[in-house]
Amino acid sequence: MLEIRNLSVAYGKIVAVSNLSLTVNEGEIVTVVGGNGAGKTTTLRTVSGVLKPRSGEILFKGKSMVGLSPEAIVTRGISHSPEGRMIFGRLTITENLKLGAYNRKDPSGVKSDMERMFGMFPVLEQRKSQRAGTLSGGEQQMLAIARSLMSRPNLLLLDEPSLGLAPLLVEKIFDVVVELRNEGVTILLVEQNANEALRISDRAYVLETGTVTIEGPSTELINNPMLRAAYLGLD
């Protein structure tokens, strides 16, 4: 579904991603792990069209996404739940969700999706007309995911959804991710919480200084001794 070929991205002179290739097939959960500054966020932001690649190809459903505006990419079915949540704290929860559906032209569909989100995250419904800034960190993360689902994506990019959450909430978030996949959303998941992420994902990539160093089925990577030492905090 998503194919990244030899992608390079730079901030001015700082090259953040170089020659990265990565594939996500339909229906998969694919995890990307890597240390701080490895280029994970940069990769996702480039897929979303916020950053322009220096070179390389990004194909989605066989079509090139390079050079399209972020809103065009959202319209084509890629949605991004950003690192640090980036919800709009001064807007209400309902407004945040509506903005997730900004490019949709089917009001009734948006409405029923909103109900669906409230079903999935009841806490959001209880507080739907409050400012999003009043939500707790975990609730904000759920709002961020819900907001990104409001565009009805085929592919969901999740950047560190478990960051800074208590273990119980982390569980909940990963449950949601699995549930989404079961509903047919393909997921590209960036996680520092590699253990959990590998457990629920089909395949995984390890990024180091902007390029892929290890890739394979998640079950294999969980047992990879190098990885265990570096990212899983085991041994």
Next chain:
Amino acid sequence: MTINYIMQQLVNGLALGSIYALLAIGLTMVYGILRLINFAHGDLMMLGAYVSSIFISATILPILFAVVIPTLLMALMGLIVERTAYRPLRGAPEVAMLITSLGVSRLLQNSTVLVLSPQPRAFRLPGDLTQTMNVGGIRFTQLDVLTFLLVIALMVLLTLYINRSKTGMAMRASSENLRAARLIGINVNWAIGAAFVLGSALAGTAGFLWASRYGIIDPFMGFLPGVKAFVAAVIGGIGSIRGAVAGGVILGVAEIGFVGFLPPEFSGYRDAFVFSLLLIVLLVRPNGLFGKSEVERA
């Protein structure tokens, strides 16, 4: 000093403050999203005043035309300025945008000089508008009444638009976090364009009000009111429309009070006074009197 005199000054202060408020709204919307001090904003008011001066001598419904046409034309003008001068600078450092807006300001002023004349010209209201009324000893003109009604109506409409419409929602989101807005697929260029269109329209209205209050217009009349309106926006808490309105009114009343209640030899320092006010606010309450603290923004 009688109570009537005080009320009189208050009316004048509110009238001036309403104009600052109209200008400050446009500045605060644009600053909120782009972090751009649009130094050319006051010059749109100047252009609005010139357009208004053409229609004020119309034989039918002069006031209606003199208000509506500059408002619409300046909306268009704001969009043109945004597309041609500011959009190419998206992502550029703050200072580059600031310098550009100074350039735009100069361009508008001197284009007016070229096309019309550097000389001031008179702006004559139809007689009945300047007639004074006397209610309980406080004298005010129909123009004062028109000013207040117009400003209140525009603010209500704008607030409704910003709070209820989809574009308004996008503008608020962009103002809070432009990068996030882009990332989730909001058409931020549309939101930015809307901020310029709405703000510039209000500057056009302000052009009519300013010209009718002072009776004289010239190509350089807009710059200082524009800067002062920015001061007002900062005093009220930049980025917030309510703050811009409050800041505008406070500044107008304070400025008129400064001139009206201090000995006459101080009146030459009124502009200096405005900036001292800004300095105090910035040092004591950097987020403005009604601004949200950064924490609250989450």
Next chain:
Amino acid sequence: MKSFLTRKNVVLLGGIVLLVVLLGVADATLNNYYLRILQLMGIYIVLTASLNLTNGFTGDFSLGHAAFMAIGGYVSALLTMPLAARALQLADLPAWFQEFAMPFPLATVLGGLLAALVALPVGLVVLRLRGHYLAVMTLGLLIVVKSLASNWEPVTRGARGLSGLDSATTLWWAFGWAVVTVFVVWRLVHSPFGRSMIAVRDDSVAAASRGIYVFQIRLIAFIMSAFFGGVGGALLAHQLTAITPPTYSFDLTFLIVIMLVIGGSGSVTGSVIGAIIMTIVPVILRDLERRFELPGVSQIIIAAALIAFMIFRRQGLMGSREMHPSTWFMKKPATPVSVDAPQQ
């Protein structure tokens, strides 16, 4: 001796000799009109090079340069004003003031010093702000100074201004100060202090964490900039021989900003080039404007050029590079020759 006769110093000396010869020739051959343009060029170099300290090097975008110029201008004018003119214009001032006229060079320096003195408390307050707010507050300073000039009748004579000054700003003084300013700014920028300035501009948080006294650096740059601003204002006053509040207007600040932006903020030679170009171009444009009776056109062209620069060549002509005359005469392209190579 050996260390003095480096290629760099030879070129520098040669450059100064060449400048002296050129100025001598100009002084002897040009008529008043052209001489005045050249004098202005020298003054603008002083102003642009000094504004570069804040706007270019520490990244504190000031719109208040004309405020310091006004201070330098008024102070020096008061000090040098011929006694006859003084008795006529400033009769309200105390007797001791009526009895001395200071020589122009000393008055220029004092004008600069007073501007610097004012910059100290002003800087202590406004430099707590950054970015846009700083720009607006320095614009505010200009407005405050202008209000003072317009209203402090006994000293400034308000809107009538001070007139009858000696026409003391010769080509030599203008360019003498230009050379001094450029030299001082250059040495400053290429010293450890200068590297700190650039570090502050590029990332003040990182600079602070490396133990750089961010605020002090910015304050010193602001004060130095004000000193030369005051000197430039004094030079301008004694070129015009009469000053009024509009002499030091926002237009003047804006012109200096344009010079700096077009030359390249962050480059000393860039600021000089910007000043030279933007002295000459407006003269030509104004000439055309008059000939074709198109008022405002010169300003329109300059404003449009400024916008175009911002869109297409934001870093100005020079960016933050320097022009090294000492490398012009070398065969190979120079690798950074000395400590003077700009640090990126």
